Amino acid sequence: MDFDTYYEASYDRVRRAMTLTFRDPDLAEEIAQEAFFQTLRRWKKVSLLDHPEGWTMVVALNKGRDLHRRRVRQQAKQHALIPSSTKMSGESRVDDRVTVAELLETLGDRQREALLLRYVTQLTIPEIAKVMGCAEGTVKATLHAAIAKASLHAKETFNVVD
Amino acid sequence: MSSTNQIQDLFDRAIASVPTGATPSSRVLHQRLRQRSVRARLSTISGGLLAVAISTTALVVGLTSSPALAVTLFPKTNGSVSAAQLAADQRVMISRLHSVGFTNATVRVSNGALVVTNGPRSLASPTSFLTTSPELLVRSVICYAGPQTGPVSSGLLPTSCSSSKYDAPKVSGISIPATRRDPALAAFPTTTPAEDAGSPDRWALLPVLDGGKSAPQRDLVGPTLLTLSSKVASATATAHVASSGGWIVSVKLNKAESQMWDHVAERYFHREIAIDLNGIIVEAPIIEPDSLTFTSFDGQMQLLAVSKTDAYDLAAALQSGPLTVPLTTQSSRPRTSTALAVDVSGALRFFGAAFTLGHRNGTFSAGYIDFRTSSGAVSKILVPRSGKFTAHLAPGTYSARGRLAHSNLWCSVGADKPFNIVIGRDLHLEVDCVAI
Numbered sequence: 001m002d003f004d005t006y007y008e009a010s011y012d013r014v015r016r017a018m019t020l021t022f023r024d025p026d027l028a029e030e031i032a033q034e035a036f037f038q039t040l041r042r043w044k045k046v047s048l049l050d051h052p053e054g055w056t057m058v059v060a061l062n063k064g065r066d067l068h069r070r071r072v073r074q075q076a077k078q079h080a081l082i083p084s085s086t087k088m089s090g091e092s093r094v095d096d097r098v099t100v101a102e103l104l105e106t107l108g109d110r111q112r113e114a115l116l117l118r119y120v121t122q123l124t125i126p127e128i129a130k131v132m133g134c135a136e137g138t139v140k141a142t143l144h145a146a147i148a149k150a151s152l153h154a155k156e157t158f159n160v161v162d
Numbered sequence: 163m164s165s166t167n168q169i170q171d172l173f174d175r176a177i178a179s180v181p182t183g184a185t186p187s188s189r190v191l192h193q194r195l196r197q198r199s200v201r202a203r204l205s206t207i208s209g210g211l212l213a214v215a216i217s218t219t220a221l222v223v224g225l226t227s228s229p230a231l232a233v234t235l236f237p238k239t240n241g242s243v244s245a246a247q248l249a250a251d252q253r254v255m256i257s258r259l260h261s262v263g264f265t266n267a268t269v270r271v272s273n274g275a276l277v278v279t280n281g282p283r284s285l286a287s288p289t290s291f292l293t294t295s296p297e298l299l300v301r302s303v304i305c306y307a308g309p310q311t312g313p314v315s316s317g318l319l320p321t322s323c324s325s326s327k328y329d330a331p332k333v334s335g336i337s338i339p340a341t342r343r344d345p346a347l348a349a350f351p352t353t354t355p356a357e358d359a360g361s362p363d364r365w366a367l368l369p370v371l372d373g374g375k376s377a378p379q380r381d382l383v384g385p386t387l388l389t390l391s392s393k394v395a396s397a398t399a400t401a402h403v404a405s406s407g408g409w410i411v412s413v414k415l416n417k418a419e420s421q422m423w424d425h426v427a428e429r430y431f432h433r434e435i436a437i438d439l440n441g442i443i444v445e446a447p448i449i450e451p452d453s454l455t456f457t458s459f460d461g462q463m464q465l466l467a468v469s470k471t472d473a474y475d476l477a478a479a480l481q482s483g484p485l486t487v488p489l490t491t492q493s494s495r496p497r498t499s500t501a502l503a504v505d506v507s508g509a510l511r512f513f514g515a516a517f518t519l520g521h522r523n524g525t526f527s528a529g530y531i532d533f534r535t536s537s538g539a540v541s542k543i544l545v546p547r548s549g550k551f552t553a554h555l556a557p558g559t560y561s562a563r564g565r566l567a568h569s570n571l572w573c574s575v576g577a578d579k580p581f582n583i584v585i586g587r588d589l590h591l592e593v594d595c596v597a598i
Binding site for chain 2: 003004007008011012013015016017019020025033036040041064099100101103107115119120147150151
């Protein structure tokens with residue numbers, strides 16, 4: 001697979017995942033661009049992976065965390081902290097978006113990473129373990145904790161019953 | 163529906179709800195990568211060139227400043243020295259240092275002494291020609307003597323050989339007769355440089371410089387016939403080709419002294435003359451042994467020096483002319499309870515470190531070492547990058563530690579152990595510098 005094909009197939013999904021995670025479409029765009037640039041730089045090695053998108057997703061999350069923190073610091077300096085949710089646009093299914101974004105905000109970095117790899121990138125547990133560089137058991141435990149937190153959040157928000 | 167499925171469903175809906183955006187062309191990424199590669203290549207090349215330039219500069223600076231040190235030269239007199247005399251000596255010292263290749267050397271007058279920085283190491287030696295006013299005493303050679311052996315005679319030095327068969331050669335042809343050493347002179351001690359300088363008009367038993375490779379021969383020499391002490395027209399040092407080794411200093415005397423030299427040489431035609439420099443015979447030529455008539459030397463004279471440094475220092479000293487007041491590294495001021503010279507020298511050898519730092523900072527500079535008394539008083543002493551330096555400290559117990567301005571090296575004196583400075587007792591300390 002060449003990079004351009006991979007880029008066309010994966011870019012939008014990564015951008016959407018970052019929009020959900022950081023609740024800022026402009027920031028998500030910047031993060032996605034940067035993540036795919038890093039992927040291109042290392043394409044010879046990344047292309048040999050079973051799931052290059054998992055690698056790009058992790059790079060995007062790491063980059064996003066840095067950029068997000070920097071922006072928060074800048075905004076704090078300017079005393080003009082605007083709630084990022086106000087930048088969300090579109091009328092349909094806004095609730096779903098806000099809920100997932102709020103859910104992701106309540107999670108730790110590793111839990112957020114695991115959830116996105118599992119439910120957005122659709123990786124299996126062994127694949128997530130490989131991408132995250134940890135044991136499968138660790139991934140299972142991380143996902144379990146993240147899902148438990150997510151379920152609780154979903155019940156409180158939508159009164160979902162199992 | 164399981165919670166996993168609910169979460170999956172929630173994510174699916176959330177992802178789908180994010181507005182679709184146009185995917186930027188991947189060309190932008192490819193272009194950015196190309197620009198980055200070019201920038202990286204340029205940065206590597208310019209960085210490499212910069213590193214080479216800095217390294218070369220640091221190496222040149224390091225090499226030229228490697229032998230640098232600060233030496234304080236005190237007037238060698240018990241009387242008072244005027245500012246004009248010191249200024250004159252300052253000019254002479256600058257001229258000498260420049261002529262031996264230390265063009266970066268500086269000489270300043272400070273507290274009645276001359277402080278030389280970036281000068282040669284040999285300057286700190288008490289026998290350095292650079293700090294003296296060389297006087298060439300021309301004497302006649304009377305007879306030869308071997309090294310001093312047996313009981314030392316306390317009698318007066320004879321003024322002639324014990325037998326005419328030991329007389330120094332008188333040559334009237336190309337063959338020079340072998341002359342034996344006078345055994346009667348073996349018991350007499352060698353005339354010291356101080357005795358020689360103090361009584362130039364008396365007979366003396368002086369060692370002959372032979373490159374330092376064999377047992378010293380001594381010559382019984384007569385009273386000084388001529389003193390050559392003014393500025394010479396030129397003096398150059400060249401490697402000696404004789405088997406005895408050493409270096410030759412070729413001297414061209416100025417016109418007035420050339421005439422005097424010729425006058426003495428003519429008087430002693432076909433006889434041996436000794437050139438006495440600081441109590442050592444540096445040349446003992448037989449005057450034109452292969453000539454039937456005397457011809458002028460035209461001011462030419464050759465002197466022998468043991469080492470290359472001595473040869474160049476002597477040439478510089480002769481060429482620059484005499485010092486107004488002789489100088490010495492030892493203070494002639496009476497030692498009081500407030501000042502004592504401490505000779506601190508040794509392991510300030512960190513050229514590699516200095517080079518590395520020069521690489522980083524591009525400059526070298528001296529630093530300070532704090533000499534701290536037990537009561538907490540601190541004397542901050544400026545130290546050179548390497549070599550010996552002298553600190554004036556009051557008697558007491560000190561600990562010393564310092565950091566050189568240009569480096570991460572901490573230097574300690576006496577390995578961080580307190581040391582005592584006592585009046586009248588010289589102290590030699592090692593300075594150790596270590597990376598932190």
